[in-house]
Amino acid sequence: MASISIGKAWEESVAFVARESTLLLPVALLFVALPGLILQEMVPPELTQWMLTQTKTTLPPVGPSFWAALFITVVVIWFGSLTLFALALRPGISVGEALRLSIARLPVLLGTALLLIGLFSAVVLVGAILVAILTLVSPAVAAFLVGVLTLAFGVALIFASVRLVLLNPVVIDGTLGVRDSIRHAWALTRGHVWRLLAFLLLLTIVSAIVSTAAQTVIGALAGLVAGPDAARLTGSIAGALVSTVVQLYMLVMIARLYRQAEA
Structure with missing residues (x-):
């Protein structure tokens, strides 16, 4: 098991970027x-309201065009992330080659x-059958089990996300297939779960804070000049x-951590 250094990865990332x-x-x-910005503008108002309040137990009716756009957006962003990983992992590669x-x-x-997704869906299906x-x-026991299973599923999802955080670099840097890529990414993070979890949480919090601050400040300035619509868009x-x-x-930091783990 190779050691990894978050500090070293950060220094290398700053210099590389x-x-x-x-x-x-x-x-x-x-x-x-x-x-992501285009998709954000396509979100139906009723879905935005539901996400903000969640007063309803079920999603409001949303047309198939939005779900198709969501799928396309995810694929495009994944494609872009692979391209960025290729540029970060292979110095000298051109954008076209990446x-x-x-x-x-x-x-x-x-x-x-x-x-x-299939594996997690199977787990959810088994849990739903057991609860049913x-x-x-005993409805009381079933309700308690729902809480336990929900908590366990959330923890398992976070754990799996951390263990597979190096999956994209593994995919773009090698020639492994689907299952072997998952196995290799899982193996590379063995023994580094807590460190990687702290790293991901810190960057997620920083991203949320700075993006919200930029959106609020710049939006407010634009609103003073051009009104509420311009404030929202800007x-x-x-x-x-x-x-x-x-x-x-x-x-870029994940790419550097991948190189350290590969060593």
């Missing part, structure tokens, strides 16, 4: 920031996602740009 920003930023803006490599390896990443059976016997753009920059550093 400063040196290669002209290659990295256009890719990040085009394939990460722009798709894009072609990402296109070639994107089916493997999609396959890993489908496999993992217990409900017939704030969304500012938040997306700042969030993308933070994500760029995070992706």
Whole structure:
């Protein structure tokens, strides 16, 4: 098991982004920031209200076009992340070469996602069947079990996310298939769960704080000049740009941690 250093990864990432920003930023803006911003503008108002209040137990009716757009956006962002990982892991590679490599390896990443979603869906289905059976016997026990299973599923999801945080670099840097990529990414993070969890939590909190601050401040300034509609749009753009920059550093750091773990 190789040792990893978050501090070393951060120093290398800062130097790399400063040196290669002209290659990295256009890719990040085009394939990460722009798709997310377009999707944000496509979210139906009733869905936005539900996410803010969650007063209803079920989702409001949303047309299939939104779910299709959501799927396309996720695929485009994954493609962009693979391209950024290719640029970070292979010094000297051109953007065109990174894009072609990402296109070639994107089916493997999609396959890993489908496999993992299938596994978690199977676990949820088994839990739902068990709860349904217990409900017939004892509703109180079933309700308690729902709480326990929900907590366990959340913990398992976080644990799996941390153990597979190096999956994208594994996919883009090698020639492994779907299952072997998952196994290799899982093996690389063995013994580093707590350190990687702290790293991911810290960057997630920082991203949320700075993007919200940028959205609020820039939106407020735009609102003073051009009104509420301009405030909302300008704030969304500012938040997306700042969030993308933070994500760029995070992706480069993950690439550096992957190199350390591979050693």
